[in-house]
Amino acid sequence: MYKKTIYLLLMLLAACKTYHTTQIQWDEYHIETKKQAVSADTSIIGIIAPYKNALDSQMNAIIGTNAITLSSKKPEGSLGDFFADAIREEAEKLYHKKIDVSFFNSGGLRIQGIAAGPIKVTTIYELMPFDNEIVVMTIDGNTLFKILEYSAKRGGDPISGVRYTIQDNKPINITVNNEALVLAHQYVYATNDYLANGGDNMNFLKDVPKELKSVKLRDMLFEYFKSHPQPLNYTADGRVQLQK
Amino acid sequence: MEEYNYKSRRKFIRDIAGAGAFLAFYSFPTSLLANTDAYTKITILHTNDWHSRIEPFPEDGGKFSGMGGAVFRASIINEIRKQEKNVLLLDDGDVFQGTPYFNFYGGELEYRLMSKMGYDAGTLGNHDFDAGLDGLNKQLVHANFPILNANYNFSNTLLKDKFKPYQVFVKDGVRIGVFGIGIKLDGLVPAKMYGDTQYNDPIETAKKTVAILKEEEHCEIVICLSHLGYKYKENIVSDEILAAQTKDIDLIIGGHTHTFMDAPASIKNSAGNEVLIFQVGWAGINLGRVDFFLEKKSKRKWSKHHTVIVAKKTNQNNPK
Numbered sequence: 001m002y003k004k005t006i007y008l009l010l011m012l013l014a015a016c017k018t019y020h021t022t023q024i025q026w027d028e029y030h031i032e033t034k035k036q037a038v039s040a041d042t043s044i045i046g047i048i049a050p051y052k053n054a055l056d057s058q059m060n061a062i063i064g065t066n067a068i069t070l071s072s073k074k075p076e077g078s079l080g081d082f083f084a085d086a087i088r089e090e091a092e093k094l095y096h097k098k099i100d101v102s103f104f105n106s107g108g109l110r111i112q113g114i115a116a117g118p119i120k121v122t123t124i125y126e127l128m129p130f131d132n133e134i135v136v137m138t139i140d141g142n143t144l145f146k147i148l149e150y151s152a153k154r155g156g157d158p159i160s161g162v163r164y165t166i167q168d169n170k171p172i173n174i175t176v177n178n179e180a181l182v183l184a185h186q187y188v189y190a191t192n193d194y195l196a197n198g199g200d201n202m203n204f205l206k207d208v209p210k211e212l213k214s215v216k217l218r219d220m221l222f223e224y225f226k227s228h229p230q231p232l233n234y235t236a237d238g239r240v241q242l243q244k
Numbered sequence: 245m246e247e248y249n250y251k252s253r254r255k256f257i258r259d260i261a262g263a264g265a266f267l268a269f270y271s272f273p274t275s276l277l278a279n280t281d282a283y284t285k286i287t288i289l290h291t292n293d294w295h296s297r298i299e300p301f302p303e304d305g306g307k308f309s310g311m312g313g314a315v316f317r318a319s320i321i322n323e324i325r326k327q328e329k330n331v332l333l334l335d336d337g338d339v340f341q342g343t344p345y346f347n348f349y350g351g352e353l354e355y356r357l358m359s360k361m362g363y364d365a366g367t368l369g370n371h372d373f374d375a376g377l378d379g380l381n382k383q384l385v386h387a388n389f390p391i392l393n394a395n396y397n398f399s400n401t402l403l404k405d406k407f408k409p410y411q412v413f414v415k416d417g418v419r420i421g422v423f424g425i426g427i428k429l430d431g432l433v434p435a436k437m438y439g440d441t442q443y444n445d446p447i448e449t450a451k452k453t454v455a456i457l458k459e460e461e462h463c464e465i466v467i468c469l470s471h472l473g474y475k476y477k478e479n480i481v482s483d484e485i486l487a488a489q490t491k492d493i494d495l496i497i498g499g500h501t502h503t504f505m506d507a508p509a510s511i512k513n514s515a516g517n518e519v520l521i522f523q524v525g526w527a528g529i530n531l532g533r534v535d536f537f538l539e540k541k542s543k544r545k546w547s548k549h550h551t552v553i554v555a556k557k558t559n560q561n562n563p564k
Binding site: 029040044048052 | 307320322343357361417435464508520553554
């Protein structure tokens with residue numbers, strides 16, 4: 001009885017009390033297969049297995065080889081140069097006309113690089129996981145200048161057909177296919193449907209008439225590998241310079 | 245407690261109250277702790293921006309060679325669960341998109357694995373809309389954990405009533421309120437993907453939700469799963485701004501900007517108290533951990549602005 005009363009009293013006291021944080025500790029676990037001292041979770045391996053097995057034969061197929069590692073960089077990297085050039089070339093085949101400029105968002109390339117050596121199908125998926133499609137439109141030099149202004153402000157993006165310099169976050173010394181940019185001139189411009197429809201807040205192309213073919217950029221890359229001699233030997237050519 | 249042979253960076257990021265208080269806390273007899281129920285510890289584990297990286301990055305000499313992967317993440321989580329009684333496992337969104345696993349299976353495997361790992365809650369990142377509302381809806385059946393968002397209104401969409409704004413978890417008598425805040429979809433996600441989803445102001449929504457968690461749900465810990473991004477050069481709402489302009493949030497688990505933070509950031513909120521922000525990169529390369537040590541006292545003994553010591557974990561049980 002005595003004990004019970006004490007217990008009840010404690011319960012009542014506890015009811016008036018609240019928890020407060022007095023200390024916080026933090027930590028971070030780095031997950032790296034080679035460095036783990038814990039054993040692999042076999043139940044997780046079991047769940048992944050059927051998905052992995054179904055994908056692997058297709059995804060591990062080699063579609064090409066790469067002589068030099070491609071890497072993404074700001075304002076310009078070999079990965080972005082390769083991507084923009086490849087899509088521009090494939091777009092010319094697809095649309096049966098000359099494409100002056102191709103431009104893409106750097107955030108749309110989802111891996112940092114493609115290592116030297118064989119290139120697997122999965123790498124192309126990882127580079128371009130989005131189902132973005134090619135869009136071609138005719139824009140004037142003034143609009144092209146706006147695109148470069150937009151890109152220069154955020155440090156440059158993958159581009160083909162244009163060379164320019166970023167100075168104080170603005171584009172200068174712009175050439176299109178080795179000729180100075182003419183604001184009144186018409187240019188054939190290729191991009192992805194994401195940017196063409198206002199993605200990344202690039203709102204100024206929304207109302208420009210577009211030629212659509214419903215072809216994914218990823219599939220255009222696969223086409224590119226089919227028709228080009230291997231290994232790829234691609235280096236950044238200095239098309240976008242940063243003036244400090 | 246099991247021993248591990250892991251390397252660990254150990255450093256204190258802050259020790260306002262000094263080593264005395266810190267040691268005093270630790271030297272408290274554990275038997276007494278158990279008897280009085282006056283102290284407890286809540287362990288938060290978190291990931292962000294997994295981006296369908298089911299397997300580790302390939303061993304190709306690249307930047308993230310051999311890093312990440314669901315298998316060892318699960319192993320580490322299991323080990324921590326063996327050591328800690330009160331674990332909450334949370335994810336900050338952008339679970340989807342990045343490898344063929346998403347292109348071919350639409351996110352099914354990601355949610356199945358998270359369910360198996362025992363995630364307690366997740367939220368929506370912008371890329372979780374990449375297969376459209378319909379694509380997301382199809383995968384929800386594979387998630388056995390709630391996906392929380394407070395500032396997207398799905399009333400006019402097929403996802404109506406599929407997401408709760410917040411959830412309260414009770415661990416060892418401690419009430420932990422977790423809510424989700426998503427990034428502005430317009431200009432980021434193609435309009436056809438998010439349809440009639442309405443975006444509400446993150447700060448205003450957070451204030452309202454936190455008020456409910458504090459006043460109606462009586463939560464002792466409030467955690468925000470924010471997919472706003474850590475911080476920006478431009479004046480765009482971010483975790484830093486969210487932390488500074490609200491009160492009563494204890495921890496913001498961040499994402500979107502794929503920020504590898506050296507340590508959690510500590511920001512003063514609108515009431516002058518500290519809020520922690522922690523984000524652990526992306527692709528499942530890291531698992532974040534934040535332990536809350538709580539003490540039970542009568543309300544009048546707590547000042548409004550009590551000091552919380554924040555330190556890097558110093559135990560040996562650190563699977564690095």
